[in-house]
Amino acid sequence: xxxxxxxxxxxxxxxxxxxxxxxxxxxxxxxxxxxxxxxxxxxxxxxxxxxxxxxxxxxxxxxxxxxxxxxxxxxxxxxxxxxxxxxxxxxxxxxxxxxxxxxxxxxxxxxxxxxxxxxxxxxxxxxxxxxxxxxxxxxxxxxxxxxxxxxxxxxxxxxxxxxxxxxxxxxxxxxxxxxxxxxxxxxxxxxxxxxxxxxxxxxxxxxxxxxxxxxxxxxxxxxxxxxxxxxxxxxxxxxxxxxxxxxxxxxxxxxxxxxxxxxxxxxxxxxxxxxxxxxxxxxxxxxxxxxxxxxxxxxxxxxxxxxxxxxxxxxxxxxxxxxxxxxxxxxxxxxxxxxxxxxxxxxxxxxxxxxxxxxxxxxxxxxxxxxxxxxxxxxxxxxxxxxxxxxxxxxxxxxxxxxxxxxxxxxxxxxxxxxxxxxxxxxxxxxxxxxxxxx
Amino acid sequence: xxxxxxxxxxxxxxxxxxxxxxxxxxxxxxxxxxxxxxxxxxxxxxxxxxxxxxxxxxxxxxxxxxxxxxxxxxxxxxxxxxxxxxxxxxxxxxxxxxxxxxxxxxxxxxxxxxxxxxxxxxxxxxxxxxxxxxxxxxxxxxxxxxxxxxxxxxxxxxxxxxxxxxxxxxxxxxxxxxxxxxxxxxxxxxxxxxxxxxxxxxxxxxxxxxxxxxxxxxxxxxxxxxxxxxxxxxxxxxxxxxxxxxxxxxxxxxxxxxx
Numbered sequence: 001x002x003x004x005x006x007x008x009x010x011x012x013x014x015x016x017x018x019x020x021x022x023x024x025x026x027x028x029x030x031x032x033x034x035x036x037x038x039x040x041x042x043x044x045x046x047x048x049x050x051x052x053x054x055x056x057x058x059x060x061x062x063x064x065x066x067x068x069x070x071x072x073x074x075x076x077x078x079x080x081x082x083x084x085x086x087x088x089x090x091x092x093x094x095x096x097x098x099x100x101x102x103x104x105x106x107x108x109x110x111x112x113x114x115x116x117x118x119x120x121x122x123x124x125x126x127x128x129x130x131x132x133x134x135x136x137x138x139x140x141x142x143x144x145x146x147x148x149x150x151x152x153x154x155x156x157x158x159x160x161x162x163x164x165x166x167x168x169x170x171x172x173x174x175x176x177x178x179x180x181x182x183x184x185x186x187x188x189x190x191x192x193x194x195x196x197x198x199x200x201x202x203x204x205x206x207x208x209x210x211x212x213x214x215x216x217x218x219x220x221x222x223x224x225x226x227x228x229x230x231x232x233x234x235x236x237x238x239x240x241x242x243x244x245x246x247x248x249x250x251x252x253x254x255x256x257x258x259x260x261x262x263x264x265x266x267x268x269x270x271x272x273x274x275x276x277x278x279x280x281x282x283x284x285x286x287x288x289x290x291x292x293x294x295x296x297x298x299x300x301x302x303x304x305x306x307x308x309x310x311x312x313x314x315x316x317x318x319x320x321x322x323x324x325x326x327x328x329x330x331x332x333x334x335x336x337x338x339x340x341x342x343x344x345x346x347x348x349x350x351x352x353x354x355x356x357x358x359x360x361x362x363x364x365x366x367x368x369x370x371x372x373x374x375x376x377x378x379x380x381x382x383x384x385x386x387x388x389x390x391x392x393x394x395x396x397x398x399x400x401x402x403x404x405x406x407x408x409x410x411x412x413x414x415x416x417x418x419x420x421x422x423x424x425x426x427x428x429x430x431x432x433x434x435x436x437x438x439x
Numbered sequence: 440x441x442x443x444x445x446x447x448x449x450x451x452x453x454x455x456x457x458x459x460x461x462x463x464x465x466x467x468x469x470x471x472x473x474x475x476x477x478x479x480x481x482x483x484x485x486x487x488x489x490x491x492x493x494x495x496x497x498x499x500x501x502x503x504x505x506x507x508x509x510x511x512x513x514x515x516x517x518x519x520x521x522x523x524x525x526x527x528x529x530x531x532x533x534x535x536x537x538x539x540x541x542x543x544x545x546x547x548x549x550x551x552x553x554x555x556x557x558x559x560x561x562x563x564x565x566x567x568x569x570x571x572x573x574x575x576x577x578x579x580x581x582x583x584x585x586x587x588x589x590x591x592x593x594x595x596x597x598x599x600x601x602x603x604x605x606x607x608x609x610x611x612x613x614x615x616x617x618x619x620x621x622x623x624x625x626x627x628x629x630x631x632x633x634x635x636x637x638x639x640x641x642x643x644x645x646x647x648x649x650x651x652x653x654x655x656x657x658x659x660x661x662x663x664x665x666x667x668x669x670x671x672x673x674x675x676x677x678x679x680x681x682x683x684x685x686x687x688x689x690x691x692x693x694x695x696x697x698x
Contacts, residue, residue, distance in 0.1 A: 071522030263682035331482035
């Protein structure tokens with residue numbers, strides 16, 4: 001019997017529809033069971049980019065100051081209560097500065113690694129330090145490995161950016177700092193934890209792996225990675241994509257849009273959220289100013305690289321008293337260009353073999369570490385992130401949920417670190433860090 | 440006497456200076472060297488035109504040393520004598536008497552409503568606010584500050600910023616804003632007060648309230664000059680375009696930025 005073409009078509013269509021529906025259903029079911037996100041009360045979310053701007057709300061708070069503390073510069077609050085330690089990490093280099101908030105009695109010490117380009121004077125890392133200090137920890141804070149100050153003091157790479165080698169440098173710097181603290185604050189350190197944010201979080205996980213492989217006594221009792229990218233080079237590309245949002249703007253409107261973005265950010269810092277509970281900024285403006293902030297820190301790093309004569313001939317302009325030509329050149333260097341030229345060349349010198357950027361990406365990609373991260377050796381590694389963090393790529397959340405399981409706290413909203421000012425997130429940071437030390 | 444002579448000379452020199460350095464609106468557009476296209480790096484767009492960088496860096500170093508070795512110690516001693524609240528209130532009184540600068544600038548901009556608000560604010564704060572110790576105009580009458588100056592007025596006339604210029608002791612500026620500074624001092628009540636050292640007192644008092652962020656930025660920057668220049672420039676653009684004003688509908692309206 002010859003089949004009726006109409007009937008065949010209808011049957012095929014029905015099968016196709018059923019298949020698609022079942023696939024969608026199974027995917028939904030899979031998501032439901034694997035990724036549990038944590039809601040935040042009274043958080044009027046917009047999108048992963050604009051929500052990220054709320055990191056500006058992470059500020060040091062100074063409550064319960066007495067008259068003398070309020071009115072006279074004897075003690076201007078938490079930020080000024082720290083000791084500044086100077087540690088010689090590498091010979092013939094400037095000393096590395098570490099900001100330390102010690103507690104009077106023996107207490108666990110948490111080391112904070114800020115995000116890309118972060119400095120120990122930056123508001124966000126100081127606020128995060130206060131969160132841990134208020135929970136009973138002594139806190140130490142150093143610059144990011146991609147900050148000019150760390151680069152000059154403690155980086156063995158001609159140009160930092162390769163997470164696997166940077167993590168080695170950061171680990172060495174921290175170990176020397178801990179030795180300095182234990183010597184100068186005897187009996188004050190009961191245990192040591194590492195808490196990294198963004199790029200610092202990626203280093204935290206890489207350091208956890210290095211420690212696990214080491215035969216020496218472990219330096220750290222626990223690790224907390226907050227908003228870590230899975231692949232540092234994809235994250236850098238993402239920052240370039242954010243900058244590309246300016247392409248939507250007519251050429252003569254670029255500057256005014258930039259001004260509006262910066263003004264909104266400043267308003268957020270000084271006056272907080274607007275009446276509707278959101279930052280008053282468009283998504284493209286937010287994208288560009290986030291990218292601008294990171295590009296400014298990359299620019300500083302590049303000028304420091306040039307000054308150290310480590311630019312490997314990649315920057316033509318000279319480093320002199322006047323620097324207009326130098327800035328004209330480095331202003332045009334994107335993160336992707338930096339990775340593909342500076343990082344690749346510096347890695348070739350350090351590793352003794354030349355690798356492509358994709359191979360270097362694979363070396364530092366956390367997904368290659370899933371066996372370690374899922375093992376009992378990594379039971380003291382925990383993480384906190386948000387489902388809409390713009391640095392995460394498709395499939396990353398599923399990987400995080402599968403690999404970390406109950407050791408992960410995934411907030412529903414916040415973008416990249418834009419939920420860290422909320423009480424829920426502060427509590428999650430402290431509780432997660434405490435849990436890393438529990439058997 | 441010498442100060443007044445300098446101000447009057449500056450006022451007389453303004454027409455000559457503008458003839459020598461034509462400040463067309465276009466001067467502000469291609470901020471540095473690259474043409475204004477989508478390809479111009481955003482960091483270049485956010486930097487001022489700086490052809491006299493060498494001289495500016497010298498002045499910057501001088502100012503930085505001046506802040507570090509003279510103003511900072513003076514400010515430390517001064518801050519131990521007067522509590523922060525007193526220093527803040529003194530600054531508020533001075534800000535209140537600077538109303539003439541803001542009022543005239545608003546008039547020059549053609550913003551008559553703003554000029555009226557500035558005048559209202561002055562008289563309300565002078566009387567109910569006890570010379571300006573309290574910003575009653577803002578707190579009770581929702582009359583928010585209008586932080587206008589002569590540089591901003593010139594900008595509304597279409598005069599471009601010209602080149603970046605670090606003024607010794609006063610700090611970052613542009614050629615246009617430096618001319619505005621001359622008018623600022625000419626209209627500033629303190630200029631005409633026959634009290635020796637009053638200018639230094641006002642300067643140190645204001646510095647004592649603002650030196651913290653300067654020291655932090657200074658400490659975190661690799662190239663202090665470039666960082667301060669670019670941060671100042673973007674902030675100045677925001678002021679000129681009035682993007683720093685508190686929206687009238689904001690619940691925070693009433694918390695003046697000048698405080």
